[in-house]
Amino acid sequence: MIRNLVPLLFLVLLVLSSSCGKNANNFSDKFMSSQIIVGELDWQEITVLASSSPIRLNGHAVATIDLPVMGSRCTGFMVSDDILMTNQHCIPSASYAKGVTARFKHEKDVTKLEQKVYDCSTFIGNDETLDYALLKCAGNPGTVHGKVRLATEEFSLSDALYIVQQNCDYYTDRYCDPTKKFSRGIVKDIASEYTHNADTLGGSSGSPVFSEDDHMVYAIHHAGYGNDGRGRGYENYAVPMHKIVQNIEARFPDVELNIGGVTDSPDTPEPPTEEEENTSASQAKVLVSGVAVAQALLEAKEVRYYKMAVTQSKVVSVQLNFTHRLGDLDLYVSDSSGRVIAKSLGVTNTEKVTKYLASGVYTISVVGYRDAHTAFTLKSSF
Numbered sequence: 001m002i003r004n005l006v007p008l009l010f011l012v013l014l015v016l017s018s019s020c021g022k023n024a025n026n027f028s029d030k031f032m033s034s035q036i037i038v039g040e041l042d043w044q045e046i047t048v049l050a051s052s053s054p055i056r057l058n059g060h061a062v063a064t065i066d067l068p069v070m071g072s073r074c075t076g077f078m079v080s081d082d083i084l085m086t087n088q089h090c091i092p093s094a095s096y097a098k099g100v101t102a103r104f105k106h107e108k109d110v111t112k113l114e115q116k117v118y119d120c121s122t123f124i125g126n127d128e129t130l131d132y133a134l135l136k137c138a139g140n141p142g143t144v145h146g147k148v149r150l151a152t153e154e155f156s157l158s159d160a161l162y163i164v165q166q167n168c169d170y171y172t173d174r175y176c177d178p179t180k181k182f183s184r185g186i187v188k189d190i191a192s193e194y195t196h197n198a199d200t201l202g203g204s205s206g207s208p209v210f211s212e213d214d215h216m217v218y219a220i221h222h223a224g225y226g227n228d229g230r231g232r233g234y235e236n237y238a239v240p241m242h243k244i245v246q247n248i249e250a251r252f253p254d255v256e257l258n259i260g261g262v263t264d265s266p267d268t269p270e271p272p273t274e275e276e277e278n279t280s281a282s283q284a285k286v287l288v289s290g291v292a293v294a295q296a297l298l299e300a301k302e303v304r305y306y307k308m309a310v311t312q313s314k315v316v317s318v319q320l321n322f323t324h325r326l327g328d329l330d331l332y333v334s335d336s337s338g339r340v341i342a343k344s345l346g347v348t349n350t351e352k353v354t355k356y357l358a359s360g361v362y363t364i365s366v367v368g369y370r371d372a373h374t375a376f377t378l379k380s381s382f
Helices: 002-015 054-059 141-145 241-251
Strands: 062-067 072-078 083-086 101-104 116-119 122-127 132-136 160-166 180-190 194-196 208-211 217-225 235-240 293-299 303-310 314-322 328-334 340-344 350-357 360-369 373-381
Touching (some): 054 160, 054 180, 054 314, 054 350, 062 160, 072 160, 101 141, 116 141, 122 241, 132 241, 160 217, 194 217, 217 241, 235 241, 293 303, 293 360, 303 314, 303 373, 314 328, 340 350, 360 373
Antiparallel strands (some): 072 083, 083 132, 101 116, 122 132, 160 180, 160 208, 180 194, 194 235, 208 217, 217 235, 293 373, 314 350, 314 373, 328 360
16 A cells, blocks of 8 residues: 555655756645646747747847756846846745856757856845846846846737747656747736746746747746646746836836837827938938837838947847838848848738847838838837
């Protein structure tokens, strides 16, 4: 009888295991804290994506967090040049920050020599209720690998999302390498936190949850429910980022966050003034990050020019909105030499470019195609 109970006891311990990495040596008293794979495992290596993919570009700011005091690992992401965010249950107090490092470029087929490791052992603060922690990293990794944009708006039910995380299916292969993965899902429920169905496992704690729409971080992943002993279960949970941003601004006012708030574009663009005609590159209108500009009308073969000054290397996005049935518009981004480095030539009401850019001045061109006769708005984030 006792011998028959041993496998059952082992299964219970797995279910109750910590939501940090596979080498965690402590056990949670919450059934929900063991993060899980929902249904069939469908996360993918981030390296399968094109280098210009917004998901892959956002992934540059995500790192494996090694926790020597905890004897475990989590995932974290840069929210400024030198500040990294992860879960509070990964860094419960200042003493757990001792020796913490962040490993960037931890991706499939990238050797350890090519990966970049930073000392992130300076404890800034945390919050148990919102399950976030902030660490200061030496060497300003955010200037090298980029930083995410934090949303101050909320998800809506059924919104599409994706998670970038450092993990692998150690239930299948206990010696697997937790390289950078991405998993997709949707918002299944909204209460004090978001319920989602994107795949995760212990070690994914602290992963950023991005919107598929604007690629900003709307939540931090932190828990799951229903581990069957093989890492498979029912659902996962994430803390809303707008709550965390408010908490940080109130408690840690010296922390400068990379907030990419949404500015609504006007339904009817205002007519440009004479100074805004910007019909040549030399008269390009200067863009302000996060602020939409409007053009009353663009005809076929006409071009409008804008200038964007990127002060540090980061993921930059430019979005063009117009009414496609009134004519097609195309979007181009050129560097200081005039070379086109990105473009969007779609056939919908939106053209969008998202690209990791070095510091410098870039020219944005909006071009009327064929029978174009339409107004537009242009918004950039840099």
